[in-house]
Amino acid sequence: MVKQEILLLVLSALSQAMGCFQLITPSKWGAKPANCSAPLKDLLPEYVIIIHTVQNPCKTPAECAREVRNVQDYHLHLKEWCDVAYNFLIGEDGLVYEGRGWRSEGSHTYGYNDLSLGIAFIGTFTQRSPNEAAWKALKCLLDFSVKIGYLSPDYLIMAHSDISDVVSPGEPIRSEISKWPNYRHN
Template structure:
């Protein structure tokens, strides 16, 4: 039995009843005897050759680097919004904590965008955190990627989140250093934080491994940050149990 009922003015059948049938087709059918191009609009992520235009240049005032900090905004790396509003720091950060993400490196905006979005997804879906844990991230392309931003409580170091500022280098730096341009940008970012009051002038610089049982920021990068201003050798996790 095949009954299609009444065909309405809107171009639709009101009732359809089909039994003991195969290869039934109801509705219009189109056949194309030529090549078909399907055009779909997608969000654009700049490739390695065109990554410069994504950076917002923030100029430092009266700092020893006398240069700009190249910051990629959350919007530019397609961050999802935090699940809840960020909690603000009550005072300038006492600690600047240097981490690494223990992932692949990114050598251009598109590569870093891919890695950082995966990190954010893991922190939110896996860790059940409100957002990506770090305040900022540094790519091996020599650009800064906005995480939670300045003056915001992060999620990276137990007992220290409420009075610290975390910078994570994208990559794994156990056996090698990040590119020099990434190191320079990270130090400029710290200077910017001090200039705008987000970081205390007498801050302590520490590696993530000095405060938590982790290898972050990697052996090579940890040796590097010991040369930076304000490095605090007194913080040793395995000595004082903190």
């Protein structure tokens, strides 16, 4: 009886946290089968790396699913990686698209792939910031990730350009996350 009550409490907490954002699983966005097997380190990820995909932005679930499939095709066929590089992607439709998810190592940032979550905004954001719906989805995803034990409560957030010599995620995004209390410039 006690186990059932605990399970119900956990499920209730998860459903409340998930109410803040909607996760679109790979099967729902039309992913091709992945060939990845490297898990993240046993420790909780300590970093969140924010990236942009450098492609068309999307504002509807259909557009965003298509753009995520385009990212996966590029990463699988041209880069010859085992799957989409990112753990999650966020569209301006306010939805979170699962890439490699919480437990798999990404291919987004050399030296950080096994100890971070790579989260990419879908689009090119060198001239403007993602819309409010995308920012809300990011914040909800991070809160949820901490709550369910898939991200360290003391995580640090960084722009991809803080670590690598790239433009990603664009200055408007970098400027926004630099205001966050857990931002770290490398």
